[in-house]
Amino acid sequence: MLAFIIRRLIQAVIVMVVVSLIAFLMFRFVGDPINQMVGIETSVEQREALRERLGLNDPLILQFWYFISSAAQGDFGVSYQFRQPVADLLAARMPATLELSFVSALFALLVGIPMGVYTGLNRGTALSNIFLSVSLIGISLPVFLIGILLIFVFAVNLQWLPSFGRGQVVDLGWWTTGFLTASGLKALILPAITLGLFQMTLIMRLVRSEMMEVLRTDYIRFARARGLSARAVNFGHALKNTLVPVITITGLQLGSVIAFAIITETVFQWPGMGLLFIQAVQNVDIPIMAAYLMLIAFLFVIINLLVDLLYVAVDPRIRLTGRSA
């Protein structure tokens, strides 16, 4: 068990080192950092002085070390386009992205699991077929198209919900939240559905196929033979056993939540990190791109680690055999 965790930790560290190396190489070699920082009127001597002061003439290994150690302290340099520290920019945008991801994950779980259970239990009914068709659409349609369709129906035609921005937010000093105002909550609905739809279909299909698998097993037949109520069998015994893969997949899919957040945020002009990143890509703002890459990698590594641990906690078989996943 301990060996398993340690092995996972080492892997996580390796991933982080590789990703930060990529980020560093981007930062260092894509465009000249000096040119980006100074104006046209800066003389060659001044540029050289700045180069020396920033340590850009040091050996690469040493520069990489500076880069990592300052990144570890939350210093990712200054954005080329905003002339502000990247860390501040990201910190200001983070609450928006996290709130959006949280609500969409909630939506995906709370809608996806019941739909999966229903379609797993009632195969071939009309409602099941409708659910499955919807899920096929959810998987096939690009995220941005779903967003535009939702905007077209609910914002343009029905005018029920806002189509962009976060609405009114409450500033808690270190965190801005949209949860506390009516307009903030309304603004969350469409982006959260857009972002969560793919996850929802994924979870629904997963729960469905797992349910169908589990319902065929002997212990379910035995539970039925014991005369347990359908509810106890379906939910107490069957659903419980489908949840292990659901946890894993949901966790691992958080990565694509973050990726799709970039798209959703662009469609809805949601002022989160994804929108910041897209602007950075468009304007070749390398410090932001590098910082975002490392931040995402860090999140992934943490999530993967947590999922592994959760997996071990939920499924005793892994603990017993002690093999790595």
Added chain:
Amino acid sequence: MSAGPNDDPDLPVDNAARESRAMMTVRPRGFVTRALGSDLVFAFLRSRLTVVAAIVTLTIFLAAAFAPWVAPHDPFDLASLSLLDSLTPPAWENGGSASYILGTDDQGRDLLSAILYGTRISLAVGFASVAFAAVLGITLGLIAGYVGGAVDSVIMRIADVQLTFPAILIALLIDGTTRGLFPGLTREESAFYVLTISLGLSFWVQYARTVRGSTLVEANKEYVLAAKLIGLPSWLIMLRHVLPNVVGPVLVIATINLALAIITEATLSFLGVGVPPTQPSLGTLIRIGQDYLFSGEWWITMFPGAMLAILVLSVNLLGDWLRDALNPRLR
């Protein structure tokens, strides 16, 4: 839907399972014979939805390939554009014109023609990036599986790390980096190549893993041993003897991948880092149209969107069906 008891068409989750399934699927020798055999044709005709999907896909492919002849107008011919015609609604709406069946966009381009040309670009990028990803993935997978050892570890570690990142993120990073490295490139010239490379580099892992898996199996077989004994060089054994026997499952991956590549290209273009508005792909058209959604010109974004949805859905259905049909375990 090409429903089997086990259908979870597009779950990225399922990759490992799908790969192992796909690997079992195609017994190397029989692949071509089977593909042309009556079994497959029979299964194909029995699934009505698949037939519809195939017809739709084929129609779109042809219409896109022959866009210059099929399209009623040439959207790139600036001389024929008139701003007076801009934002004309579809023919059946008030103020519509019969010469612009689906209406025009903000520059007076005929939307139907723009969509046909846009599909052409989307498909070109899709096919090119799938081909690139397949070649790269197959090569690296072959090498990793055949050579083994440290080479194998390095390639597969890179694949593992990359797999944790979503394709769209990788494509975005590569796109941004390329344009930072070559600031002289203009969008118009470079978009196609940058997109193809970004998409290709973000999709190779699946091919590499599958091919590596089957190569590991094949490399221990007697015919490979025989080839080694008669002193053939490694690259020749890989290329001439192992490759034909491991390449079967790649077809299934490639079909499913094509849909994904089309979506990703559209997404990148929609995000403004893909194909430029002067030669719009479907994603670019949708992006242009989104600004007009609120002023009532819904058609600029909705028709390209519908085209994209139909295209992706049909290709996905075909891919699903192909996977199921080639998988004896589901029969």
